[in-house]
Amino acid sequence: MSQQAASQHAAPADRPLLGVGILGAGPVTQAIHLPALARLQDILEVRHIMDVDAAVASSVAARVGATAGTSMAALLDDPAVDVVAICSPHQFHADQVIAACRAGKKAVLCEKPFAMNAEEAARISAVSSETGVPIVVGAMHTFDPGWLAAEQNWGDLPGQVHTIRSSIVLPPNARFEDFATEIVTRPAAGRPDYSDPDVIKSALRGGIMGLAIHDLPLVRRFTPDFTDLEVLQVFHVRPFGYAVSLRTPTRVIELRAVMNGTWKPEWTFEAIGDDAALHIDFTPSYVQAGSAVATLTRGNGSDTRTFGPYGHNGYEGEWRELAGLARGTRQAPAAQTLIDDLTFALAIADATAASAGAGHAGAAEKAGVTP
Amino acid sequence: MSGQYTVSASPAAREEGAVTQTVASLPATFGPAPESRQGTADVLVVAGGPGWTTEALHAVAAGARGVVVANPAPEDTTELAAAVDAAGTAVVLDLRWASNPALVAEGSAPDARDAVRSALGSASLLDSVATAAPGTDPQRLLGEHLAALLAVSGPLDGVSLLRSDATGYTVAGRLANGAPFTAQGVLTAARPAAVDIRLYTADGGVSVQVPDPDAAWPAEVRVTGAHGELLLPTLYESAHRSAWRRLKDHLGAGTRPDDLAGFARLTDLYATLAAT
Numbered sequence: 001m002s003q004q005a006a007s008q009h010a011a012p013a014d015r016p017l018l019g020v021g022i023l024g025a026g027p028v029t030q031a032i033h034l035p036a037l038a039r040l041q042d043i044l045e046v047r048h049i050m051d052v053d054a055a056v057a058s059s060v061a062a063r064v065g066a067t068a069g070t071s072m073a074a075l076l077d078d079p080a081v082d083v084v085a086i087c088s089p090h091q092f093h094a095d096q097v098i099a100a101c102r103a104g105k106k107a108v109l110c111e112k113p114f115a116m117n118a119e120e121a122a123r124i125s126a127v128s129s130e131t132g133v134p135i136v137v138g139a140m141h142t143f144d145p146g147w148l149a150a151e152q153n154w155g156d157l158p159g160q161v162h163t164i165r166s167s168i169v170l171p172p173n174a175r176f177e178d179f180a181t182e183i184v185t186r187p188a189a190g191r192p193d194y195s196d197p198d199v200i201k202s203a204l205r206g207g208i209m210g211l212a213i214h215d216l217p218l219v220r221r222f223t224p225d226f227t228d229l230e231v232l233q234v235f236h237v238r239p240f241g242y243a244v245s246l247r248t249p250t251r252v253i254e255l256r257a258v259m260n261g262t263w264k265p266e267w268t269f270e271a272i273g274d275d276a277a278l279h280i281d282f283t284p285s286y287v288q289a290g291s292a293v294a295t296l297t298r299g300n301g302s303d304t305r306t307f308g309p310y311g312h313n314g315y316e317g318e319w320r321e322l323a324g325l326a327r328g329t330r331q332a333p334a335a336q337t338l339i340d341d342l343t344f345a346l347a348i349a350d351a352t353a354a355s356a357g358a359g360h361a362g363a364a365e366k367a368g369v370t371p
Numbered sequence: 372m373s374g375q376y377t378v379s380a381s382p383a384a385r386e387e388g389a390v391t392q393t394v395a396s397l398p399a400t401f402g403p404a405p406e407s408r409q410g411t412a413d414v415l416v417v418a419g420g421p422g423w424t425t426e427a428l429h430a431v432a433a434g435a436r437g438v439v440v441a442n443p444a445p446e447d448t449t450e451l452a453a454a455v456d457a458a459g460t461a462v463v464l465d466l467r468w469a470s471n472p473a474l475v476a477e478g479s480a481p482d483a484r485d486a487v488r489s490a491l492g493s494a495s496l497l498d499s500v501a502t503a504a505p506g507t508d509p510q511r512l513l514g515e516h517l518a519a520l521l522a523v524s525g526p527l528d529g530v531s532l533l534r535s536d537a538t539g540y541t542v543a544g545r546l547a548n549g550a551p552f553t554a555q556g557v558l559t560a561a562r563p564a565a566v567d568i569r570l571y572t573a574d575g576g577v578s579v580q581v582p583d584p585d586a587a588w589p590a591e592v593r594v595t596g597a598h599g600e601l602l603l604p605t606l607y608e609s610a611h612r613s614a615w616r617r618l619k620d621h622l623g624a625g626t627r628p629d630d631l632a633g634f635a636r637l638t639d640l641y642a643t644l645a646a647t
């Protein structure tokens with residue numbers, strides 16, 4: 001497919017729309033970002049979509065009347081693009097974030113994880129500081145109105161928390177993608193060979209960096225000594241998931257995930273202290289089902305405050321944040337926060353894979369149902 | 372007193388097992404023994420703290436027709452079981468969560484045990500959390516937690532204690548099909564005490580939420596599958612009353628409960644954990 005002409009969108013003079021360019025047009029772009037942006041047409045407009053598959057780029061761009069292409073450089077050179085979203089495979093994130101910053105865009109959204117190692121993270125941080133381009137990592141739960149309302153009201157909870165639990169039960173992504181849109185060119189599902197310990201290690205690492213990572217910034221928010229991690233137990237859960245028990249000197253962290261054939265999603269986050277606790281039920285990704293519901297409890301459950309559901313989810317929340325950043329009406333998140341979130345996730349992923357490799361893999365091989 | 376069987380309990384047992392109000396809820400069957408017959412009542416209630424098996428042996432020796440043990444801690448019951456066999460005494464264990472009628476029902480009524488066991492073949496993960504107030508002995512809580520798990524699950528293999536401290540514990544092991552099992556104790560005053568059991572399977576699972584027995588709030592058992600979700604009938608009966616109702620049935624039928632045999636599984640597992 002040939003590169004289309006540059007965007008012809010006209011911006012209202014009083015409140016100009018911000019142009020969005022998206023690198024990578026796979027299911028996340030199709031089923032998450034475009035539906036979220038469709039709800040924000042008063043502030044954001046999709047103007048350029050790039051994908052290495054020209055047919056996918058063309059098809060997805062046509063849905064929103066955007067320019068399509070297979071060139072990152074062309075998208076970054078497009079003056080109609082103010083905000084760049086990076087939704088490509090993980091290994092491309094760092095270089096693309098840096099390129100978007102150097103292109104002088106107004107803000108950059110990078111899907112999680114925004115880098116695959118600390119060295120990449122440091123490079124990104126340096127370029128962001130040098131160029132002044134704000135970066136948002138797509139940790140959507142940190143932008144969820146339910147979480148944000150809880151944060152405004154939890155008082156002394158972070159200081160007294162001793163136990164943190166993240167539990168994610170989901171069907172395969174396709175179920176919710178199909179509720180959200182009409183997907184073109186869905187990647188073929190693999191059938192992993194769990195008799196190979198390296199496949200299990202890879203699945204565990206993928207589980208942490210691809211699934212647990214949604215909530216790890218929340219976990220870290222309640223874990224001041226997050227750099228001092230100890231792995232107590234790692235289980236691989238079939239057909240896909242994990243049960244990981246961690247602790248720091250002051251916190252116990254339990255991570256659970258099961259992706260099975262269920263229709264019933266459960267996505268909960270809990271932070272529990274001696275006298276207070278937070279419980280959050282998040283809505284599943286892909287569907288526009290509003291915000292999480294957060295519940296703060298004290299007094300044996302008799303003193304309960306509930307926040308949400310609100311009308312939009314964290315994905316819409318992060319786009320609102322990006323628009324604010326691009327307009328200069330909001331402050332950019334601290335680069336150190338993003339780096340700390342990443343290094344925390346990487347530390348857990350590394351330790352989890354290492355633990356599996358050090359002796360749990362054989363047991364994991366026998367565990368659970370056949371995929 | 373109008374009850375068929377007289378009941379006597381020490382102050383500690385009365386409090387631990389909520390004996391007064393529970394017996395009052397079965398007024399045609401049980402009633403308090405007069406002061407003069409406290410030691411020779413038909414049913415003697417024993418508090419389940421350490422050493423309870425010795426106290427229960429005394430009750431059997433005293434000729435009690437029935438013995439109720441209020442919230443017993445894991446303890447070797449071999450000698451007691453032999454004495455009970457010889458005397459024909461009906462011994463019922465009133466367990467904090469495991470005696471909830473939603474876990475193990477009488478007869479053919481649907482219960483959590485059937486729901487969980489029929490799903491174990493396709494289990495991916497069994498994850499459970501027990502909550503109790505700060506200051507609770509984590510080891511005692513672990514015993515109560517494991518009792519509830521054993522009531523509904525099949526064998527738990529390779530169980531080990533990963534941590535235990537003033538905030539709770541974490542235990543891990545495997546189910547019969549090799550799927551992982553995790554159990555966590557959390558001490559907090561922010562939530563009511565309860566145990567939550569979640570079994571995840573290939574296409575759904577079973578969730579079991581059991582409240583404390585100090586009121587008749589019902590447990591909640593839900594079975595999720597391709598059919599949707601099924602809520603098992605709610606039973607507004609506490610674990611205490613369920614235990615006493617079983618005792619009533621056994622005394623009436625002249626049969627003996629198998630509580631001690633089941634409890635031996637817990638004691639064995641607990642001993643294994645203590646060694647880790």
